Amino acid sequence: MNLGIMYKLWTSIYKEILLLTRDLGGLTILFVMPIALIITITLIQDSSFKSFSDSKITLLIVDNDKGLISESIFTGLQDQNLFDVIVKENEEEAKNLVFKGTYQIAIVIPENLSADLKIKIDQNVGGVLAEFGFEEETKTSTNKEVTSKEVRLYFDPALQHSFKASVKNGIDKMISKIETQSIYKAFQEQLSDEESDFSFNSESFISFKEIIPKLNDEEILPNSAQHNVPAATLFAIFFIIIPLSINLVKEKSQGTFVRLRTNPVSYITVLGGKTIVFLVVCLIQFVLMLLIGVYLFPVIGLPTLDVSGKIFLSIIVTLFAGLAAIGLGLLIGTVAKTQEQSAPFGATFVVVLAALGGVWIPVFLMPNFMQIISKLSPMNWGLNAFYDVFLRNAGFLEIFPEIMLLFLFFIITTLISIVYNNKKNAV
Amino acid sequence: MIQIQQLSKKYKGADEFSVSNLDLKIEEGEIFGILGPNGAGKTTLISMLCSLIQPTSGSFTISGLNYANNKRELKQLIGIVPQEYSLYPSLTAYENLHYFGSMYGLKGEQLKNSINNYLDKLGLSKFSNKKIEIFSGGMKRRINLIASILHQPKILFLDEPTVGVDVQSKNVIIDHLKELNQQGTTIVYTSHHLNEAEHFCSRVAIIDNGKIIVKGKPKDLIANRENAHNLEDVFIAFTGNELRDHV
Numbered sequence A: 001m002n003l004g005i006m007y008k009l010w011t012s013i014y015k016e017i018l019l020l021t022r023d024l025g026g027l028t029i030l031f032v033m034p035i036a037l038i039i040t041i042t043l044i045q046d047s048s049f050k051s052f053s054d055s056k057i058t059l060l061i062v063d064n065d066k067g068l069i070s071e072s073i074f075t076g077l078q079d080q081n082l083f084d085v086i087v088k089e090n091e092e093e094a095k096n097l098v099f100k101g102t103y104q105i106a107i108v109i110p111e112n113l114s115a116d117l118k119i120k121i122d123q124n125v126g127g128v129l130a131e132f133g134f135e136e137e138t139k140t141s142t143n144k145e146v147t148s149k150e151v152r153l154y155f156d157p158a159l160q161h162s163f164k165a166s167v168k169n170g171i172d173k174m175i176s177k178i179e180t181q182s183i184y185k186a187f188q189e190q191l192s193d194e195e196s197d198f199s200f201n202s203e204s205f206i207s208f209k210e211i212i213p214k215l216n217d218e219e220i221l222p223n224s225a226q227h228n229v230p231a232a233t234l235f236a237i238f239f240i241i242i243p244l245s246i247n248l249v250k251e252k253s254q255g256t257f258v259r260l261r262t263n264p265v266s267y268i269t270v271l272g273g274k275t276i277v278f279l280v281v282c283l284i285q286f287v288l289m290l291l292i293g294v295y296l297f298p299v300i301g302l303p304t305l306d307v308s309g310k311i312f313l314s315i316i317v318t319l320f321a322g323l324a325a326i327g328l329g330l331l332i333g334t335v336a337k338t339q340e341q342s343a344p345f346g347a348t349f350v351v352v353l354a355a356l357g358g359v360w361i362p363v364f365l366m367p368n369f370m371q372i373i374s375k376l377s378p379m380n381w382g383l384n385a386f387y388d389v390f391l392r393n394a395g396f397l398e399i400f401p402e403i404m405l406l407f408l409f410f411i412i413t414t415l416i417s418i419v420y421n422n423k424k425n426a427v
Numbered sequence B: 001m002i003q004i005q006q007l008s009k010k011y012k013g014a015d016e017f018s019v020s021n022l023d024l025k026i027e028e029g030e031i032f033g034i035l036g037p038n039g040a041g042k043t044t045l046i047s048m049l050c051s052l053i054q055p056t057s058g059s060f061t062i063s064g065l066n067y068a069n070n071k072r073e074l075k076q077l078i079g080i081v082p083q084e085y086s087l088y089p090s091l092t093a094y095e096n097l098h099y100f101g102s103m104y105g106l107k108g109e110q111l112k113n114s115i116n117n118y119l120d121k122l123g124l125s126k127f128s129n130k131k132i133e134i135f136s137g138g139m140k141r142r143i144n145l146i147a148s149i150l151h152q153p154k155i156l157f158l159d160e161p162t163v164g165v166d167v168q169s170k171n172v173i174i175d176h177l178k179e180l181n182q183q184g185t186t187i188v189y190t191s192h193h194l195n196e197a198e199h200f201c202s203r204v205a206i207i208d209n210g211k212i213i214v215k216g217k218p219k220d221l222i223a224n225r226e227n228a229h230n231l232e233d234v235f236i237a238f239t240g241n242e243l244r245d246h247v
Helices: A003-022 A024-049 A068-080 A091-099 A113-131 A161-191 A224-239 A241-254 A256-262 A267-299 A311-335 A339-357 A368-374 A378-390 A396-425 B042-049 B071-077 B093-103 B108-121 B137-149 B167-182 B194-200 B218-224 B231-239
Strands: A057-063 A083-088 A105-109 A152-155 B002-009 B019-026 B031-035 B057-062 B078-081 B155-159 B186-190 B203-208 B211-216
Touching (some): A003 A024, A003 A267, A024 A224, A024 A267, A057 A091, A068 A105, A091 A105, A224 A339, A256 B078, A267 A311, A311 A339, A339 A368, A339 A378, B019 B211, B031 B042, B031 B194, B042 B057, B108 B137, B137 B155, B155 B167, B194 B218, B211 B218, B218 B231
Parallel strands (some): B031 B203, B078 B155
Antiparallel strands (some): B002 B019, B203 B211
16 A cells, blocks of 8 residues: 555544544444443343342242142242242132233142142052052052142233243243152152161252353353343444444535545545544444443442453454444445435344344244344354353354454445445446 | 547436537636536536546547546546535534645645645635634635645636625635636636626636537627627527526
8 A cells, every 4th residue: 555545544534533523422322322232231131140039020829729739839939039929819819910910920729739649649659569569568548530630820911931931841840840759759658668768769860060161160150241241342333334324425415525536535545544433433332341341330230241361352353343334334325325314224224133143132042044144144243253252262263254254244345335336426 | 738529428317418529628727617507518517527427428638638547647637616515514624624635645734834825815714723514605615615726736627616605705716716827727617607707717618408509708709799798698699598497
């Protein structure tokens, strides 16, 4: 690059800095809005990463059984530390309170559940033992016919499906455990005699352990800060599409673009000035986000963002995500004729890209065809690269494919802008 | 200085040519006025000469340089004063001029002196550090002119440089253009102010429907036309009285 071009690029950068710093409202939007976004989203989503101990859900229980099983359910719910349990006498009342949204969940335990379950298990155990020739010793209590029982659950209709499913699974697991323990107990009663100390070990044989990624032998525990700071940073970075496209449209409406076309300066130099300045804006946004994650979050009760060993790679991701966003902004600004076209389109498009990229809803929860489309969103590449750095302890080689995609996106969108601009001016 | 041969322009989707097979020669040191009713093809002609739009056919050279092969050199050679203000409203007069001057490769003391010199000559020195957005129309016109002449172009194209300004500003602009011309700058200018053109231009061409109807020195055109007392009479005689509403 010769000195003449470098000089023109430098003065273009200086001009862009002046234009940006003279627009205090625009600057505020660029830096304050992402900060507000990151704090709000992290505060909201933090509860899903914490145990529910800080925010228990009130659950209604209607105990028509009043036996050992209902007692076990009651104790099990309290032991889980997820719920504040309120006992109601009437199913109809509990149903109305939940359907109105006063409470979110109600459990109705049917009449004679404990007694009938014991009879059913005793009958089954007796039957099994009889098959093995223990007929004489079998202590079958009765031959009474018992029907299967139904524990009824009521959910507030406004509850999200995923939350309902997790509560249902939790309760189902608890009831299964109680049932299993009852079966063990029945066998033990049938088989034990006064001389024997034999007892079943009813503790679960199979258990689960989540293996968490480690860095220097320390577990990297994901928290809301590690999830939200990258997502919100990426959202903020892509939000510069709006001021950048408006900047370009203004050049056209003010007539300065016509003047520049008559000047001995190339469109690439003009765009270069904008690219460098807005890239610096992206970096400042990123640094602000980091500072908030590290210093402000702990003060307001949120988990601290862990940046140890991640700063260099996260800056690399920021630079390439910034380039992708700038490429898109240049393209929208080149194609749009008015601010009325560029601003709403840019804002909506960022939200669409964010949704597609998995910023709001994880990509794996999307329908198959949306997952395919998601792979085309530059925000998906950026978010994956950020998650690789912040959550997966990845190195440069792991993020290389994603940052290359982001760079390619920048090159393609910028080239389209230049070609489109040349074609449009060759009227 | 400017040699135009069979220059034509037809916009995409248009039925007719905006400029049609136009031949013209503008000599060095002239103040040449391109006059015509709305839609006659004046701006299209100037836009082609300033390389803002490409001709459909024909060619032109400026100082012997062909547009197609010497785009960068030609841009360095010419200056254009667009009809719009073409300035950044949130930047000061000095910042605007510094930026546009640097686009011509001017820098350092040379650029600074050039800016201060022109601001002084056009009566804007004390407003140098004020933002353009608070300037009056006449002040913006003068800054618009300075932004185009900082690099001392050999040829200056002006598209209605005095439209919408007060008499004082207009006089300052015209006087300065005359001074530039005396220093060797060739001026090509379009205007609807026929009285201004009559006194300012050394030669004019009246164009209509993309063609030159008549050209010559204003005095000669007036003298050669029966019952014509001024350039406006000549203009009406050649272009008629009918409205030229054009979309």
